[in-house]
Amino acid sequence: xxxxxxxxxxxxxxxxxxxxxxxxxxxxxxxxxxxxxxxxxxxxxxxxxxxxxxxxxxxxxxxxxxxxxxxxxxxxxxxxxxxxxxxxxxxxxxxxxxxxxxxxxxxxxxxxxxxxxxxxxxxxxxxxxxxxxxxxxxxxxxxxxxxxxxxxxxxxxxxxxxxxxxxxxxxxxxxxxxxxxxxxxxxxxxxxxxxxxxxxxxxxxxxxxxxxxxxxxxxxxx
Ligand code: CA
Numbered sequence: 001x002x003x004x005x006x007x008x009x010x011x012x013x014x015x016x017x018x019x020x021x022x023x024x025x026x027x028x029x030x031x032x033x034x035x036x037x038x039x040x041x042x043x044x045x046x047x048x049x050x051x052x053x054x055x056x057x058x059x060x061x062x063x064x065x066x067x068x069x070x071x072x073x074x075x076x077x078x079x080x081x082x083x084x085x086x087x088x089x090x091x092x093x094x095x096x097x098x099x100x101x102x103x104x105x106x107x108x109x110x111x112x113x114x115x116x117x118x119x120x121x122x123x124x125x126x127x128x129x130x131x132x133x134x135x136x137x138x139x140x141x142x143x144x145x146x147x148x149x150x151x152x153x154x155x156x157x158x159x160x161x162x163x164x165x166x167x168x169x170x171x172x173x174x175x176x177x178x179x180x181x182x183x184x185x186x187x188x189x190x191x192x193x194x195x196x197x198x199x200x201x202x203x204x205x206x207x208x209x210x211x212x213x214x215x216x217x218x219x220x221x222x
Pocket of ligand 1: 008051053
């Protein structure tokens with residue numbers, strides 16, 4: 001899952017990026033309203049954390065333009081504005097939720113989870129063959145044995161399992177799990193897939209199939 005943080009306060013932006021990356025999200029930061037609007041309209045993000053007061057274009061205006069262009073990406077406002085009128089104003093601009101500054105990271109995380117869950121009617125328990133995944137508890141089991149995965153391995157497996165039955169292209173996997181600074185030409189995904197197969201004790205084409213020249217997939221029937 002990929003999150004856009006539009007925030008002009010570098011300390012807050014860094015704090016959010018670090019915390020969200022530790023939770024396996026891919027995170028990009030936009031530091032002003034113009035860049036924020038361009039990124040928001042790119043359609044590359046599963047959710048947007050949007051500061052209200054921004055240089056250039058305000059968060060409310062970004063949200064309004066996003067909704068005018070028929071984008072349904074969930075938006076959570078981050079702002080010190082907290083009178084009822086202001087909250088209503090923000091929600092009327094098309095925001096899905098609202099977090100007051102100063103905030104606790106745990107609260108933001110929970111609100112993000114709620115939005116992402118309602119968008120894709122995600123189930124937090126996924127399975128494929130002998131592999132079971134409890135996304136909320138951040139646990140993976142192979143034949144009932146718990147397996148320790150790194151954050152990126154976990155995010156990669158979750159992505160493949162949520163897209164069961166579909167070919168997952170390398171570029172889409174990278175966009176979903178890594179951020180813009182990632183070097184698109186490396187074979188790092190293949191390295192991660194091999195590590196996953198090994199940790200999950202899968203014969204190489206067992207559950208995660210290689211689609212030559214394209215990417216990877218988990219069959220629907222599994
Ligand atoms: Ca600001």
